[in-house]
Amino acid sequence: MNREVKEQILSKIKEYGRIYIFRHMRPDGDCLGGSKGLKAIIKESFPEKEVYIIDNQSSEYLAFLGEDDGEVPDEAYADSLAIVVDTSDMDRISNQKFKLCKEVIKIDHHIDHTPYGDISWVEDWRSSLCEMIVDFYDTFSDELKLNREAALYLYTGMVTDSGRFRYSGVSGMTMRLAGLLLDKGIDTETLYANLYLDDWDNYKFKAYLYETMERTENGVAYLYIDRATQEKYNLSFENASASVSSMDGIKGCICWLAFIENPSGDGSIRVRLRSRFMAVNTLAEQYNGGGHANASGATVYSREEMNELIGKADAMVKEYKENNEGWL
Numbered sequence: 395m396n397r398e399v400k401e402q403i404l405s406k407i408k409e410y411g412r413i414y415i416f417r418h419m420r421p422d423g424d425c426l427g428g429s430k431g432l433k434a435i436i437k438e439s440f441p442e443k444e445v446y447i448i449d450n451q452s453s454e455y456l457a458f459l460g461e462d463d464g465e466v467p468d469e470a471y472a473d474s475l476a477i478v479v480d481t482s483d484m485d486r487i488s489n490q491k492f493k494l495c496k497e498v499i500k501i502d503h504h505i506d507h508t509p510y511g512d513i514s515w516v517e518d519w520r521s522s523l524c525e526m527i528v529d530f531y532d533t534f535s536d537e538l539k540l541n542r543e544a545a546l547y548l549y550t551g552m553v554t555d556s557g558r559f560r561y562s563g564v565s566g567m568t569m570r571l572a573g574l575l576l577d578k579g580i581d582t583e584t585l586y587a588n589l590y591l592d593d594w595d596n597y598k599f600k601a602y603l604y605e606t607m608e609r610t611e612n613g614v615a616y617l618y619i620d621r622a623t624q625e626k627y628n629l630s631f632e633n634a635s636a637s638v639s640s641m642d643g644i645k646g647c648i649c650w651l652a653f654i655e656n657p658s659g660d661g662s663i664r665v666r667l668r669s670r671f672m673a674v675n676t677l678a679e680q681y682n683g684g685g686h687a688n689a690s691g692a693t694v695y696s697r698e699e700m701n702e703l704i705g706k707a708d709a710m711v712k713e714y715k716e717n718n719e720g721w722l
């Protein structure tokens with residue numbers, strides 16, 4: 395599938411001696427795993443090439459994947475190739491120095507609202523960006539090499555972005571490509587321990603969440619975590635934000651929303667929107683955001699705006715339930 399664009403990407407990788415890989419702000423498992431996995435594939439296949447990931451943003455719970463590369467002077471970006479992964483919109487690229495590179499390649503699995511790049515390979519039906527990177531390797535497996543380290547990075551992205559292979563984007567091909575990675579000998583026990591063990595404070599915080607989460611008339615579950623609560627439970631912003639998943643198993647609540655007050659102190663609130671059966675990205679787009687059908691992000695700037703968003707979500711759920719069957 396899309397062999398022609400993949401061939402173009404491979405030929406650019408071969409052409410350039412220096413390659414920088416870029417990704418989105420607030421890196422998640424998919425963009426961290428995908429950037430590191432792609433770097434490992436290129437380095438293993440073409441050891442003479444210089445490949446860097448330069449990003450001052452990282453993720454606490456993914457620290458086990460290791461650090462990125464150190465800063466370089468601006469001149470070092472000249473005459474190099476930029477590969478941007480998992481980032482639909484140029485403004486969300488965490489290191490804007492990609493603009494200094496000679497050519498830009500976009501590889502992404504988000505809806506292509508804002509195309510960019512000299513070459514663009516976007517497949518929004520893919521369960522993860524990492525699935526695309528493994529597919530890229532698989533297409534040219536006679537020329538490319540993928541070692542166990544790369545397999546761990548890429549499997550991490552596939553597992554995390556697909557909700558452990560549960561979300562609707564997961565296809566037969568997803569599982570075949572994941573199987574290819576497992577065949578490289580990933581230590582999944584250690585991986586899952588790194589990803590899913592939680593510390594004591596977080597368990598206590600979960601008890602608080604279950605106590606305080608609310609539900610609208612038609613089945614939107616939601617919670618709000620202000621700065622004081624984040625401090626009380628000694629939570630990083632990232633841990634507070636992860637609370638969205640604590641609402642993902644409530645029967646009848648086909649949409650769930652986490653509102654987390656941003657650390658910036660300006661009163662803005664990060665919104666994480668999730669759903670099953672119905673789509674939420676159109677709602678996120680109304681509030682400075684966007685994303686996938688069942689997983690989107692947005693920002694609101696007051697409690698009033700937050701309540702307005704909850705009201706709209708409730709109306710969407712009502713309409714969906716009235717017009718569709720089979721939801722749970």
Ligand code: AMP
Pocket residue numbers: 482483665666667682683684685686689690691692
């Ligand atoms: P989050 O809940 O922030 O992890 O977002 C869920 C999904 O929506 C991720 O795939 C993000 O890339 C995407 N997303 C989050 N915020 C935005 C935004 N402002 N614009 C476009 N996509 C977004």
